[in-house]
Amino acid sequence: MSSQPRYFQQYPHADMDELADLIAELVQNPITIEDSDHKLIAYSSHGDSTDPARWSTIMGRRVPEKVLTRLWKDGVFQELLTQDDPVHIPAKEDIGLGKRVAIAIKRSNDVLGYIWAQEVNRALTPEDDEILRQAAKAAVSRLIQRQGKRKAEEQRRTEFLWELLLGNHSSEAAIRQKAESLQMQMPTTYLICIVEAAGARLDQYLYPLLMRDKLYWVVDGSQIILLIGRSDEKKDEWNGLLKKVEQFLADSLSKLVMQASEGKVIAGYGRAYSGGYAQIVKSYKEALHAVKVKKLFPRETEGIYGYHQLGIYRYLLQLKKWEEDEGYRNERLDKLKQYDRDNQTAMLETLETFLDAAGKMNVTAQLLHIHTNTLGYRLRRIEEIMGIDLENMNQRAALYLELKMAKINREQ
Amino acid sequence: MSSQPRYFQQYPHADMDELADLIAELVQNPITIEDSDHKLIAYSSHGDSTDPARWSTIMGRRVPEKVLTRLWKDGVFQELLTQDDPVHIPAKEDIGLGKRVAIAIKRSNDVLGYIWAQEVNRALTPEDDEILRQAAKAAVSRLIQRQGKRKAEEQRRTEFLWELLLGNHSSEAAIRQKAESLQMQMPTTYLICIVEAAGARLDQYLYPLLMRDKLYWVVDGSQIILLIGRSDEKKDEWNGLLKKVEQFLADSLSKLVMQASEGKVIAGYGRAYSGGYAQIVKSYKEALHAVKVKKLFPRETEGIYGYHQLGIYRYLLQLKKWEEDEGYRNERLDKLKQYDRDNQTAMLETLETFLDAAGKMNVTAQLLHIHTNTLGYRLRRIEEIMGIDLENMNQRAALYLELKMAKINREQ
DNA sequence: CTGCATTTTGTGGATATTCACAAACGAACT
DNA sequence: AGTTCGTTTGTGAATATCCACAAAATGCAG
Structure with missing residues (x-):
């Protein structure tokens, strides 16, 4: 293994397009190099046969959206991001993508870009994988510069966005x-x-x-x-x-x-x-x-x-604050809570479930795992205890609001 | 009629108690004089027989509450306030009130007080009524002074109450x-x-x-x-x-x-x-x-x-204000209103009635004079048009609030 | 333990709700 | 006039609600 050839040793600061051509020669297939944003950086020029996906990428100077979407959906990018080895991708005819192999260009965990090798002239072997691994390493130094520029710009963009937000x-x-x-x-x-x-x-x-x-x-x-x-x-x-x-x-x-x-x-x-x-x-x-x-x-x-x-939750926090400012104590709810404490009952839960279920008896009873008539009885008791009328929409809505308001403290 | 005797001509500035005694002598029955607040001013001293009502009035220096309540309820005071003649009041045994005649002491429309003549020694005749009329007139000048003091005090009390209120x-x-x-x-x-x-x-x-x-x-x-x-x-x-x-x-x-x-x-x-x-x-x-x-x-x-x-109406004005401050336009409601305008329908009314009826189909249908299924159909349409779910209590309550808020402008 | 009050669950019948499906209606369009 | 389309009303059946009444179950105090 240590005797493996170093394919790109003689390539210190050459052009990226030259690198693409060099890889293409080695693996005898068309090569495309992209940055982390899938913008085209370089591509090999020799290949005469290619697929629609590569063609569009070169023409648009960026990988087409639908290709990216599909590759994200199929988990290809997830693989590329998590591992350092080349990923073999089967053909996806419906988006005009032929069979190919890709590898991420990384520095530690930061992805700087990708190298794509199409498989049109011949299938890619494990040896080609090693070529791609080395090519990815060789590309790092050049991409870091691009990345540096992008990072600075990113910084300025971020600052601008914060200005907009605030x-x-x-x-x-x-x-x-x-x-x-x-x-x-x-x-x-x-x-x-x-x-x-x-x-x-x-x-x-x-x-x-x-x-x-x-x-x-x-x-x-x-x-x-x-x-x-x-x-x-x-x-x-x-x-x-x-x-x-x-x-x-x-x-x-x-x-x-x-x-x-x-x-x-x-x-x-x-x-x-x-x-x-x-x-x-x-x-x-x-x-x-x-x-x-x-x-x-x-x-x-x-x-x-x-x-x-x-x-209602759009209003609730503000309304809660208003109630507090006014010093309004909800006596009705207090009474029910007191009743629950005194009698070890769950009237408040019953009421809340009932209101959440928009007043549907059977739904509420099922949620609480009790008989419908038990629910009916409890609701009658609640009406007595609180002195309210649950048939009245005004009171029901007000109660709903007050109940949810009261939860704000409790749930914190 | 012009030859009628002037019973109180010789009575210019004498004491009120003397006046009471004088009337009592003329009508041969016990007399009580009160101010407009039913506080005792004077009473005749000769009468040896009286009823519990008069007794309590003298002892408490004010007409007992239950007597006043009853007389208000029976419309006696309403009569006294509206007419200038004596009012004959039948006995009301249950509150210890014997048969009597009363007249209001008035200056123009202001009631300054009352003269009460009990009927214990003999029944009061129309002639006695004339005596009472003249007595009421004679009492005016003295009561005006009392009234003057009371008015000033009333003024100070009113000012004090405003201070408290503000x-x-x-x-x-x-x-x-x-x-x-x-x-x-x-x-x-x-x-x-x-x-x-x-x-x-x-x-x-x-x-x-x-x-x-x-x-x-x-x-x-x-x-x-x-x-x-x-x-x-x-x-x-x-x-x-x-x-x-x-x-x-x-x-x-x-x-x-x-x-x-x-x-x-x-x-x-x-x-x-x-x-x-x-x-x-x-x-x-x-x-x-x-x-x-x-x-x-x-x-x-x-x-x-x-x-x-x-x-909810406790919150509604406040909520409305917030919405306006925020510049929030309720697009859902606007859509429904637009639909009503476009199609000459009454979806908004249907929705409001439904919500007011706390989601009861039959009640709503009856209120709107439509078939239950028509209501069901309309509600389904409303859900489609507004893109909401009426089964969801949050949305239902929010809609209820928004509907009532929207009415604030409309109803002004 | 028993008696007592409260709560839960059950039964049955009148009334309501929900849904699918269909007939009738009116307004707009060709 | 006939054809849409949206709307209203009707029918029937499954499901839910409401009510009164009663039988268990629970909890508590004597």
Whole structure:
């Protein structure tokens, strides 16, 4: 093994295109080199036969979206990110992708780029794998420079995004100018989405989203803050875009929650705005509010992500604060709690379940594992104890609000 | 008629007790003179036979409560207030009141006091009625002086009450002192009640309440502001008093609303407090809030008077304000309204009725005069149009709140 | 332990809800 | 006039709710 040839020893600071050609000669197949954002860096020139995927990549100077999406979905990138060896990828005819082998160019755990070797002239052997391994190592030094530049730019972009999120900006014109100088295509309609995971490594799960959709994002502690929006869809109906975004979020977030079973993943997003960029602050605040509420009421807000879907929970924190300022004590609820303490009963739970079930007897009884008539009896008692009428929607709604408000302290 | 004797011509500035004795001699029956507050002014001394009512009045220097209550209830005072002639009152054994005749002492329309003539020695004739008429006239000049003093004191009391209501006071001790100097017995537990009638003469209806219960009150435009509370019930259970007060209010207010059919009578009261008098401000604000809400939602708050019974309406104005501050437009409701406009339908009304009926199909259908299945169909359509789920209590409650909020502007 | 009050569960019948399916209606369009 | 489409009303059957009444089960004090 130690006698293995060093294929790229004579290649210290040459051009990346030369490297691509060199690898192509060695493995006798077309080679493509991309950066970590799947932008084309170099490609071998000799190969006359190629597949639509490579052709599109070279023409567009970036790997096509649908190819990336498919490879993320099939777990190819996950493999490339986690291991140092080349990955053999079977052909995927439907997206015009022929059989090929890929390897990630890495420095420690940072992915700097990828080398792709198509298998058109001949199949790639384990020996070719070793060639690719060495090629990936050889490419590192050059890519680090690119990476360095990108990191600095990334830094400036991050700072700019924080300015937008916190509203520390002078004017709309200044924002537009700065965005242009940073080569950021600002969307016309946008919203802020926050994804938070206690101790999990979120970026792993989010990479597909971030990469595929060219989103701008910022990390704040355990939160990832995404600016979602598209500028390319010009004049598309506002509603259409909004629905698409929401669909996308609902889908990916629910998947995310399922995957990351280790820690709890919470996500929320603000409303979509299409006016000036000053609105970003609002959407960010709304997203923060959604996340806060979802932490307080995980069960109640299950499946809800958007601020506009929060229902009563949109008001609840503010209302709670108002009650406290006014010094309002809810005597009705206190009475029921006292009754529960005195008699070792679960009237409060019964009431809450009943209200959560929108007043459906059978649903409530099933949830509580009690007989329907028992539930009926308890509700009659509750009405007596609290001096209320559960048939009255005003009282029922008020009680619902007050019950959830009372939970805020308890659940903390 | 012009030759009728002038019984009291020789009586210019004599003592009131002398006047009572003089009348008693003329009508040969016991006489009692009271001021407008039913406090004893003078009584004839000759009569040896009398009834328990008169006896108690003299001993307590005021007409007993239960007698007053009964006479108000039977409409005796209403008669006395509206006419200038003596009123013949049959015996009311159950309250120890023998047969008698009474006349109000009036200057123009102001009642200064009353003269009571018992019928024990002989029945009173029309001639006696003329004597009483002339006696009432003769008493006016002396009572005006009393009235003058009372008016001045009333003025100072009114000012003091306004100070309490608006919170313009220095300390609890100062309040107590001022109350004492004005000879006002401040209650230990109290609440503020506001009764408002557009153009009606409220005092007429409220007199029974005000008199019988020795309440303090203030008039502000078309509003009468009452300070309700009792100091005599010492150490009574807080709850007991509270319930009694509420019962009293609910009863009298509903009666009041029934009687005064001319203009709309609106009444509301704040919570009951038993702490310091600084809380009066809070109860007053709460009462004002209740009245405000009842004007905005007359149908929804029918039968509700107390601030604590307002349910969601307690929050609604505040919520509305927040929504406006935030610039939140409710797109879901807008959609439904748009649908109604486009298709000449009544989806909004259907939804509101359904929510008001706490989600009961049959009740809603009956209220709307439509078939149950029609209602079911409409609700399904509403869910589609608004993109909501009416089975979900959060969404249902939020919708209920938003619907009522949206009405605030519309109903103004 | 027994008696007593409260709570839970059961039964049955009148009434409501939910759902699928179909007929009837009216307005708009060709 | 005929054809849509959306809406309303009807029917029937399975399921749920409401009510009164009663039988267990539970808990507590004498």
